[in-house]
Amino acid sequence: MTTATIPRQAATILERHVVDVVSDSGEGAQKCGQSFAAIAARMGNGIWTVEIIPAEIQPPARSIEGASGNRTRIATQRIRTGGDAADLVVAFNEQVLLGRLRAGELAPGCIVLLESSWATYGDPEVAASYQAVTDELRRDGYRLHEVPMEQECLRYVEDARRGKNMFALGLLCGIYSLDLDLARAQVRTIFSTKDAQLVARNVQLLDAGWAWAEDNLDLRFQVPATPPTEPHVVVNGNTALALGVMASGMEVCAMYPITPATSASHYLSEAFERVGGIVHQAEDEIAAAHFAIGASYAGTCAVTITSGPGYSLKQEAIGLAVMGEIPLVVIDVQRGGPSTGQPTKTEQGDLLTAVFGSHGDAPKVVMAASDVEDCFYSVITARRIAETFNTVVVLLSDASLATAQQPFPRPELRQDWFAAPVDQSPIPDGAAPYAWNERTGLARRFIPGQPGGTHCLTGLAHDRSSTVAYGPEINQEAIRHRSLKLAAFQQTLRPVRVGGDGDGDLLVIGWGSTRGAIEEAVERVRAGGYRVGRLHLRFLQPLAPGIGEAMAHFDRVVCVENNWSDRADDPLIDPDNRRFGHLAWLLRARYLVDVDSWGQVRGQPLAPGAIEAALRARLPDRAARKVGAR
Amino acid sequence: MTTATIPRQAATILERHVVDVVSDSGEGAQKCGQSFAAIAARMGNGIWTVEIIPAEIQPPARSIEGASGNRTRIATQRIRTGGDAADLVVAFNEQVLLGRLRAGELAPGCIVLLESSWATYGDPEVAASYQAVTDELRRDGYRLHEVPMEQECLRYVEDARRGKNMFALGLLCGIYSLDLDLARAQVRTIFSTKDAQLVARNVQLLDAGWAWAEDNLDLRFQVPATPPTEPHVVVNGNTALALGVMASGMEVCAMYPITPATSASHYLSEAFERVGGIVHQAEDEIAAAHFAIGASYAGTCAVTITSGPGYSLKQEAIGLAVMGEIPLVVIDVQRGGPSTGQPTKTEQGDLLTAVFGSHGDAPKVVMAASDVEDCFYSVITARRIAETFNTVVVLLSDASLATAQQPFPRPELRQDWFAAPVDQSPIPDGAAPYAWNERTGLARRFIPGQPGGTHCLTGLAHDRSSTVAYGPEINQEAIRHRSLKLAAFQQTLRPVRVGGDGDGDLLVIGWGSTRGAIEEAVERVRAGGYRVGRLHLRFLQPLAPGIGEAMAHFDRVVCVENNWSDRADDPLIDPDNRRFGHLAWLLRARYLVDVDSWGQVRGQPLAPGAIEAALRARLPDRAARKVGAR
Amino acid sequence: MTTTLNERLRVPVEDRPLDFYQCAISRWCTGCGDNAIMTAVQRLCRDEHLPPERVVSVSGIGCSSRLPHYLNSYGFHGLHGRALPVAEGIKSRRPDLHVFVITGDGDCCSIGAAHWLHAFRYNPDLTVLLHDNGTYGLTKHQTSPTTPLGVRTNTAPTGAAMEPLDPLSVALGATNASFVAQAVDWLPEVLSQILSLAFHHRGFAFVRILQRCPEFLPGLFDPWINDPARIRLVTHDDALTPSAGLARSFPNREVHDPSDLDRARRIAADRELLPVGLLYRDAEVPTYEDLHPVLRLPSERLQERMEDELDRFTIWPDGQRLAQGGD
Amino acid sequence: MTTTLNERLRVPVEDRPLDFYQCAISRWCTGCGDNAIMTAVQRLCRDEHLPPERVVSVSGIGCSSRLPHYLNSYGFHGLHGRALPVAEGIKSRRPDLHVFVITGDGDCCSIGAAHWLHAFRYNPDLTVLLHDNGTYGLTKHQTSPTTPLGVRTNTAPTGAAMEPLDPLSVALGATNASFVAQAVDWLPEVLSQILSLAFHHRGFAFVRILQRCPEFLPGLFDPWINDPARIRLVTHDDALTPSAGLARSFPNREVHDPSDLDRARRIAADRELLPVGLLYRDAEVPTYEDLHPVLRLPSERLQERMEDELDRFTIWPDGQRLAQGGD
Ligand SMILES: Cc1ncc(C[n+]2csc(CCOP(=O)(O)OP(=O)(O)O)c2C)c(N)n1
């Protein structure tokens, strides 16, 4: 196997490209796109994938809303966002293509490879629709290539629906000058559990696609890659979370299925037992949270993973863990809200409920993962914080991270990530289960089985010995100590570091999965002559030191978030009633800085281009003329 | 019956006094205190009562933690707080008295009327304990009067435990120069369901207490009253809520028992049916919320009432009502948190979860009642808002209001409070269930049974016809319209009015049950020469206009709340990590003013004296010398 | 053409087409049993001449719970597991509406289990359809409480390890259960008859329907589809009365008195023969609506009564209302 | 002196005083049945020589749920209705601990009903005591699911209108139920024996205990206390074996094979005679711990296996690990 790319004539060198593959669901466009990404990653390209998911399990075939597939952004450098719109799209029928076009997902002048068999389809309506769409595409300047995929595939298989995707993969590998041997190996891997004949047939289809591109298309790109010198893992955010759970030394993941969190537990259900963990699928989210609490209380640290609606249901349980000072990691893979909302779509709408949810004073740590790699390490960090501070750590991810694939350096496992054996040593005489340190609020945790440590953990107000206590003083003391733990933790945090410019016109602050898109947007705006900084927060509660100071160096500050904020220019909106984005609220309250908000709730990852436009709108006019081209 | 007070010699005229009656639980101190308050109210005094509740159902007799009883504050004017510490206390044994003493509930020099039979009790330990406590009281300057209550009662009844409380009521009526006829009528009312002999015996005991005070005590007070010229109702906050529910035209109260909310449903369970309502005791809080949602959806408006833990459980349901735009009133009678916390104690710890709870963007109205009368009217207002804006209105009360009694002018019922018949008129062709007004987000509500209105309400993202819609644009539009409703409502609010001074040194802002205590504290500080304003917010989300402007007229702003805020001088606390009180967070974020926070979480209503001290600490030194005495 | 009980009891039906009761194209997978159940519901609506605006179909979340979006009626597609309390709330104030509850095995038997158990006890007048496909369909194939032993899913890659929950036995153990039946999606005649029986039962009519999910559990019910001898057809003159043609294909028929709870429990518990039919019915259990009838007073009367309530807590100024006393 | 099964099976007990297992003075009302149940638990701990630190008593919220505060053991006094999932979580990782669950009729049968139903199915090795006093004690007397018909409470001032939920029938309808028994607080010998049987059952041992609440429902159980003939004493050589003295006072005794589920259901459903004893037991139902055994690997082994997992997703630089292939 050689990973070197065979240089080909006339290959246009690109720094980045966005490639979509879309089909009816069940036609395998997802597998095609993901394989394309995997091969590119193997060659050393930076990649980021975005799933294209239809709303229903089985939407009607050839429908606008039925587009199913995959977006791959392929780049020379490491990337963290799927970018803006597609530069090239492979579509298995004109309707799914139309869906993408209408949704604004095709970049102007986008290259389109479209299955051409519909042109001559038996049903004249279909043929007419095909004609209409292709006419529109040509008229609007898209670079259309009609590809007789079906016809070509039928030379190798009887049912073209089961093969087209590998043919398309071949096309893409040809167009992007990927290594054919690597591609063949990838195909063999995909079908590794299938019989040899089937594998061979799919490799044939791959080769055929490659050859067809070679012979018929005048498209040759190359996105230069740096062949990796160290091993990388390529997973999506949910698998990264699951691997993080396994590597973190946690033993229990208690969950109830919910999109988009569930796929993390799919992988865990298969693998966790091998390292001594269990996945408990509970009867509901409330039970899942309490099962995790029980497992944690018993001396391990457990995680419960869910999405918005499940997170809302766990509020009471979270308060109990805070009150009992039981370490607990809660992962919320956010989706479009409110209520059932948009289960398969992405949003960052749960931050404020993560920070302020649960009645009474229930201080907890809230953090967010910003890319796939971060999903892995954040779980490990979350468990460490949970056990050090005997508290709840809420880790926020979202649907876009859940399904995005990204290569990152293979983690070097550390023994100290794994849990120590359950402490069963005797408790010294006179020690109390809530012997709060006066300054930090911290206390040693007692674990069932430890001789001398018997006490009754309770969600009621209690004193240091965990005895129910309704006195005014002890209630204040206890609440104070639980609150202090956040301050104590906050003091362990490293000050934030501003990226881009350290002072100037605008500071852009974000959190979670928008990191890559914000970075790119900021770089583009800076290239236009503005001085713009960016700050991406890992901890949302407590906030790391240095944020206030960082803001002071800029004329304006804006939070860019994938959640709702009222537009300042909406007729009814004024400073007395404008609702801000979640992080903006937190920063305004803490630093008393007039932090502006920009966000979208389109169910899609924020695109760098959209952010760029929002930033430009917030920048002074003076440089407006300098900018323009990109 | 005459209500005129018989002027007596040497009665000291008082503007206000705080009177506690405490006993073991089951000895009737509560009835005694409440009757005292009721008689005073009848005479035209302002009163405010505070329940003194032991933690357990049956605490041990004669125990420090077992104090059970009632505080009555009696005043010339209308009042809204139980004040600071007791000026006079009647105690049935020295242990419960000691409990109050240790809790700081006795004002310096407080008058103490103590049952003296323990002095000679058979068990020498008891006698010794009595001796020790009385010694301590005398030493520390309390004005102790030993009263042979038991002995006196035994002249009329066989078991003094069942009678002492009416004797004590007689004592109090005598001391405070209350109308004896009114007192007798009150006793007759209390025992109205009992046989005539028992009534007569209790009246005898009352008279005996009165006579004993006359003959043996050198204590004569009078708190001048203005005999009422209009009818008043005397109820506690929970009964006021229940009456509000009945008067508001709501038909369903769905609940699950929880302290301190439950007593509202006790009264409703008895009375609601008479006006055509039902109380549904559901299997849990989640079911209760959904039952209410169902009843509202079906064309009525329903309420679900709960306290902290139940409120946390209802988060997901609340999000559904917001998403489906179903009018719903949720009442949270707050108690000490977090978790199970202090079920019988008061706190204002649920504001931020009321504002920010439920995942995704779930805008809802949040309001708070500030006294008993306000409990009644707030429910009516809440229903009107819920139905006008088709949204969720969260009404916050708390344990202190729940159990406090206050007379207020008898409401004049208005026909427009009652609900119109369920609208079953046909829906015009082409009308849509979410025909959002572009400017305000409002839409007409469709009710099952209306011909032409069939559609499927859903918690999923949906378009104007309530069809599931995952498109990016429609999701933004829908979220925008739901958010706009808050702005639209906000524009209907009257600007806030500052009480006290309109500009100066300090503006004190509060919400909910602390109103009376803040008012008094501010008046005291103003009497000391400071210019202090106060603002009490009825709406917490959205905030009424004028707050920012009001703040601009003061040097400093502080929120006084009965919830936790980190103390600025705690060693680990700094501006980067200090956790503020709930309202302070909201105001800081919106107005970017450095709002300070002061609060307590002692499970007790905030006392004017404690607030006063906190305000003084925040006032400039310049006037410090002027102040002092009070 | 099947003959429903209703058709036999009532005047000839008005000829509304079935699709009058459909308002959108359903989006279930081809071969999904939800389609057949939807048809049966439409047929019931037609046969009972139900005006769409007087029907409310209430559901939770799941593939099955999408039904209200397709049925031409008022629909309430609420939260996962919470269809029952919503339906109870609706019915409590609007006994005039026909309320159907559509729920799945996860929705009803897992997250909604407490509401399910208590709904039997409240006995509201609802018609409840449990679409039991033995899996979580919408979230793409996780183990549900009713997933059969050994069946692989995404959360049980080596096969379900626990005995599946038996909704019939649970229902028959529930206090106040007043109607418990079982149907299967592939026998439309039986399904329609049972829905009709359920619809006409005053009280909580619980129908478990075995529903095929070809997407995730293809062939799950094949043993019973292919071999009707593995089914116990539970019939009774006053309950399921299959046509002669249908009856013939089921060698194992049992005439069962639906008031016999003991026998019903044994039929449910039998693991050899899958019961289809009405297992239990008790028309005497009071409904929730019986216990809490709707009373809507004219507003003057309402005001009068409210004034009475206020009187209980009122103190009157000197002289006023002294006579009344009952303060 | 009562004789527990345990005492008869084991070597003579070490003489720890009963109050060794008490760590605080209980705060229940005088005459509250919780006191008697607490004593029975202490007796069990003593007779089984349980080191306090190896016992965890888990409860929800309610008067009864205060028990863990008084028992000298690790205690977990959690949230209302949620004792079972917490206990399951504890036991799943710590099968070495003896876990008791203390719950009330509201806690278990109302808000906790879904967990209750599912706990039977999971069959974790827990000993579960349902203190059924027919009311919400701690919140001061509201109707609970088990409040008898007609009994007045603060939320049913004219008397409970619905048939009370029968915890035994529900339990016997639950899938995988492996141990269902009933005891009463006023018969300490029986209570102790049944707790011992429950303790020794591997699996989910559910014991409903009729518990007196003199504060709010004085006299509720007087008919049975005063007239033992209204009780059916359910005995078996391998289950409840009352002493001769005790047996004599119960004219209605039935020798019942605890593996006979049908009979158990009929005994539970009988409204004439209140059953006391072991109704059902199946020692063969696999426990949750059987299905998910604890595996704690030495950390090197753990690391090895984790590396294997990472391998599945790893792309190796040119040449490295090429042989392995299984990427
Ligand atoms: C509170 C909450 N938890 C979880 C989910 C995710 N979810 C949606 S449907 C479903 C289960 C569907 O299974 P079932 O009820 O059997 O219906 P089916 O799809 O099989 O018809 C789950 C777990 C949710 N929407 N809300």
Ligand SMILES: Cc1ncc(C[n+]2csc(CCOP(=O)(O)OP(=O)(O)O)c2C)c(N)n1
């Ligand atoms: C989520 C929640 N809902 C309600 C309550 C209030 N609550 C405390 S105990 C209780 C019921 C107690 O009844 P039961 O379980 O029968 O126990 P008992 O007091 O009778 O022993 C309720 C409703 C609560 N603490 N938490």
Ligand code: SF4
């Ligand atoms: S996934 Fe299964 S249940 Fe869902 S629509 Fe498809 S076949 Fe039906």
Ligand code: SF4
């Ligand atoms: S209220 Fe009832 S259950 Fe609670 S402690 Fe008292 S007697 Fe026992």
Ligand SMILES: [Mg+2]
């Ligand atoms: Mg299902």
Ligand SMILES: [Mg+2]
């Ligand atoms: Mg109880």
